[in-house]
Amino acid sequence: MEQTTLSTDRKSLNNVLLGQNVRIFDFVNAYGCSIDDNSKVGAFVEIQKGSTIGKNCKISSHTFICEGVHIKDNCFIGHGVMFTNDLFPRATNPDGSQQTDEDWNLIETQIEKGASIGSNATILCGVTIGENALVGAGAVVTKDVPANTIVAGNPARIIKKI
16 A cells, blocks of 8 residues: 655645645545544545644544544544435435535534544444543444543443543
8 A cells, every 4th residue: 555645835736725744555545634644544535625634633444434524743543434414315306406515504524633433333423532631442332422531332322531
């Protein structure tokens, strides 16, 4: 798998704002987002418009970061993590017409500084994962995770305070 170090100084590439020393592996689909200094993005990741990734983050392969997800500094996102941004997704309106951006409400998600999310976790929109919190692999996060706690399960529940 090829790794590309994309910048040594802040610049924009394909409408993506990149910080210094950002490392992105092959087959990443990123558009309209920002990735800050020293962050690393693994292969087969999608990062949609309006998403932000802070400094010193590691985004592992096969992760989906949709519009409205904001990941602060020093976060770890495991393999295959899925974020959502709509609680009631539909392809069409009641009249049968295909939905557009104007037909739904974006619900944002916050991942606070130093948080870690284990592989294959699903994070429903509208939640905040607190500073230094840890989400166990395979967890389904349906509500806020307090700072300095470990959550796991479906739905995710507090297992331990750090």
